[in-house]
Amino acid sequence: LQAMNEGDTTPPGTVGAFQIAAQSGRNVSLSWNASGDDGVAGQASLYDVSFIDQTTSAVVPLTSLTPAASGAAQSINVNVPYRHTAGTFRLREFDNVGNEGTPATIAASIPPNFADPYTTAVNSPASLSTGGTGLGLTFDDRYLENFQLPFAFPYFGQLYSTVTISTNGNLYFSAPPKRNNGDADDVPGSVSDLAQSRMIAGMWDDLDLRTSRRADADVYVVRPDSTRIIFRWQGVQFGDGVNGAPINFEVELRNDGTITTRYGSGNTNLNPVVGISGGEPDPYVIDSLTSELSLKSLTNAPSAVFAPRSSVQFTGANYSVNEGDGHVNVTL
16 A cells, blocks of 8 residues: 555666577576666566567466666576467566566577477377276375386476376376375366476366275276386265265376376366476466366366477577577577
8 A cells, every 4th residue: 555655657667688698498598687666766676577479479477586776687597488489588577566667578489399399189088997006095185206107207308217196186297286284285276287397187176086985996007018007096076975976087108208198987077177287387288178267077088198299309409699689599
C-alpha cells in the first residue's frame, strides 16, 4: 500500500549494452549494464527474462532476478528452451510499484540438432505387460529412491543408472520434491511443475497404491529382455472410501533412450499430466493425454512414444557473435 501511495508514474530505464556475451549450444550468457528505478536514477526492483519464439510468438518465462545499482554490469546464464530454434531473449524491468520500462531484446538461433532432442508420437492403444516383481510401494504419496536400472539410461544428454519411482505415476532422474516428513510432495500434477524436475510423467495424478484400497496395488517391474524395463502402476485414485476407480498404466524404458507409456482399463475422471522434462521450461507434453483443468479418462488410451533423435547434440561447437544487429551466428 505504501508503494501504491507513492504516486510514482516514472518507469525504469532500459538496460544498456544488452548482448549475448557467449554461447555454447543452447546455453547462452546474457550481459548488460543496469538501468535505474526512474530512468537512470535509483535502483529498479525486478528483472524478468523470457524467450519469445520466432515462429509462434510463444513466450517462455525463464527466470527473474534483482537489478543491480544503475550502471553496474550484470550477467546471467540461461538456456534456449527445448524445441525452439530461433527467437528473442527479452529482459523486462519493473520498479516497486509495477511501472515497466521499455524491454531490452536480442535475437538468438541454434541448429535443430541442439534444440529438439526428442520426437513424440501418439500410437494406437497397446496391451499392458503382465506379471513382474512388485516393489512393495504400497502407499499413498511415497517414493522408492535409487532403484537400480539394468542399463545406463540416456536421458536429456546424461546417463542414469538409478531412478526414483513415485506412487503418483512419475519417474525422477533428479531429486524429487518432498514434504518435511519425507513423503512425496508431487501432487497435484501440473505442466509447470513438470518443468521443474528431470522426470517422466507416465500418468501424473494423485494416486493411491495402498493394498487396503486394492489388494494387488503396487508398482511392478517387468524385464522383457536385456534392452527394456517396464514399470507398471496398479492402484486407485486417491479419495475417501475403500473402493476407488482403478488405475492401470505403465512406462517402458529402452536402453537407447526411448520412452513408451501405455494405458489399460480404468484410469477414469483424472487430471493427468503425460510428458517428459529435462528440468527446464517448456517440457515435452502429450496434449491429448493431459488435462489439468477438466476431468479426463485414459481408459485404454493411445500409447505415447518419446524417441531420442540420433543427430541430437547436447554440447556446443564453435560460435561467433555479431552484436551489431543483435543476432547470433552459429557455426558448426
